[in-house]
Amino acid sequence: MDRKCGMAIVGYGGMGGWHASKLDSMPETELKGIYDNLPSRRQAAMDLGIYAFESLNAVLEDKGIELIIIATPNDTHKEIAIRAMEAGKHVVCEKPAALNSAELKEMIDMAAKNNVIFTVHQNRRWDEDYLITKQIYETNTLGKVFHIESRVHGSRGIPGDWRNTKEHGGGMVLDWGVHLIDQILRMLADRRLLSLYASLSYVTNEEVDDGFKILLRFEKDLTCQIEVGTSNFISLPRWYIQGENGTAVIEDWNMNGKMVMVSDWEKRDAVPVATAAGLTKTMAPRTSETIREYSLPRIPSDIRDFYRNVIKAIDGKEEAYVNHYELMQSMRVMEAVMYSAHLNKVVDFADHL
Ligand SMILES: NC(=O)c1ccc[n+]([C@@H]2O[C@H](COP(=O)([O-])OP(=O)(O)OC[C@H]3O[C@@H](n4cnc5c(N)ncnc54)[C@H](O)[C@@H]3O)[C@@H](O)[C@H]2O)c1
Numbered sequence: 195m196d197r198k199c200g201m202a203i204v205g206y207g208g209m210g211g212w213h214a215s216k217l218d219s220m221p222e223t224e225l226k227g228i229y230d231n232l233p234s235r236r237q238a239a240m241d242l243g244i245y246a247f248e249s250l251n252a253v254l255e256d257k258g259i260e261l262i263i264i265a266t267p268n269d270t271h272k273e274i275a276i277r278a279m280e281a282g283k284h285v286v287c288e289k290p291a292a293l294n295s296a297e298l299k300e301m302i303d304m305a306a307k308n309n310v311i312f313t314v315h316q317n318r319r320w321d322e323d324y325l326i327t328k329q330i331y332e333t334n335t336l337g338k339v340f341h342i343e344s345r346v347h348g349s350r351g352i353p354g355d356w357r358n359t360k361e362h363g364g365g366m367v368l369d370w371g372v373h374l375i376d377q378i379l380r381m382l383a384d385r386r387l388l389s390l391y392a393s394l395s396y397v398t399n400e401e402v403d404d405g406f407k408i409l410l411r412f413e414k415d416l417t418c419q420i421e422v423g424t425s426n427f428i429s430l431p432r433w434y435i436q437g438e439n440g441t442a443v444i445e446d447w448n449m450n451g452k453m454v455m456v457s458d459w460e461k462r463d464a465v466p467v468a469t470a471a472g473l474t475k476t477m478a479p480r481t482s483e484t485i486r487e488y489s490l491p492r493i494p495s496d497i498r499d500f501y502r503n504v505i506k507a508i509d510g511k512e513e514a515y516v517n518h519y520e521l522m523q524s525m526r527v528m529e530a531v532m533y534s535a536h537l538n539k540v541v542d543f544a545d546h547l
Pocket residue numbers: 204205206207208209210229230231232235264265266267268270288289290315316317355369
């Protein structure tokens with residue numbers, strides 16, 4: 195370990211607390227303190243022995259702080275990030291970095307102008323379910339993959355805090371869409387996105403979307419479905435992956451799931467299934483001697499690698515894992531999702547992304 199990187203967290207709510215607990219287990223970081231505009235949250239930090247700054251200015255003036263982690267509601271990210279970068283601080287911003295691509299460009303430009311690192315906490319790139327799917331795709335475990343479904347389902351509606359207001363940048367596209375779109379775009383970075391069609395849901399909230407479905411078409415015959423639902427009392431699997439020789443399912447965040455692959459393509463005879471009103475061979479389940487079932491691979495990961503990479507990026511030893519091109523690409527896809535849903539139209543990207 196070369197040195198300790200002095201950091202502060204702005205916004206000490208749910209995610210601010212999460213960042214503090216991760217940094218606490220990293221000898222290469224030093225949390226100098228937090229700032230939250232709510233006195234009760236500053237007190238909550240002090241109760242845990244964490245220093246609480248009285249203002250954002252006090253954080254910006256502290257010469258021991260190199261990096262500021264922003265974990266405030268989405269509509270406040272831009273202003274705090276710009277002030278931090280103007281003060282010469284490096285910035286890790288919570289997702290979504292901004293509410294639209296114009297805001298994001300201002301932030302990216304400010305990073306370049308002040309020669310500081312500006313990156314975003316796309317932590318779900320370290321989720322094991324994602325890493326397993328990525329490996330299955332990259333290694334052709336199931337043969338050539340032609341369809342991927344990525345879903346998160348809950349049944350509590352949209353949370354009742356700032357997330358259900360437009361003013362604060364609420365809605366599930368900005369909240370969860372930003373993760374799921376980022377994952378798919380990174381995994382499929384080897385092929386162009388051709389088009390998408392999206393619909394949003396408003397079951398529990400009228401002001402912002404409480405869920406969505408996106409169908410994406412990539413070059414070389416690969417389709418994806420990304421879905422977030424908050425009124426799903428029965429959850430569908432987190433991932434469903436189809437390759438030419440098999441199918442994989444990852445049920446949940448506990449990595450329950452399996453891969454089923456063909457073992458004998460030649461044995462095509464199927465026992466027909468009779469339903470009350472008909473007969474089918476095409477849709478009959480496979481007999482056990484023609485398929486084999488495998489357990490999912492396990493891929494351990496450590497989210498602290500995200501912060502380690504940011505420190506190395508500050509020291510000029512590595513590129514930031516989450517870069518500006520990727521952030522802008524996800525933001526443009528989110529804007530296309532809103533556009534498609536609003537006008538009920540397919541968005542054709544041609545060569546834009
Ligand atoms: N990456 C992830 O996995 C993940 C998970 C949850 C939330 N988030 C993101 O983290 C951010 C915060 O979400 P949360 O769930 O922690 O919200 P939260 O409401 O629990 O916490 C936000 C905190 O920011 C404070 N705050 C608001 N405006 C402020 C300002 N101008 N200056 C200082 N403090 C201010 C609030 O008082 C509150 O304590 C959001 O951008 C959200 O999208 C990311």
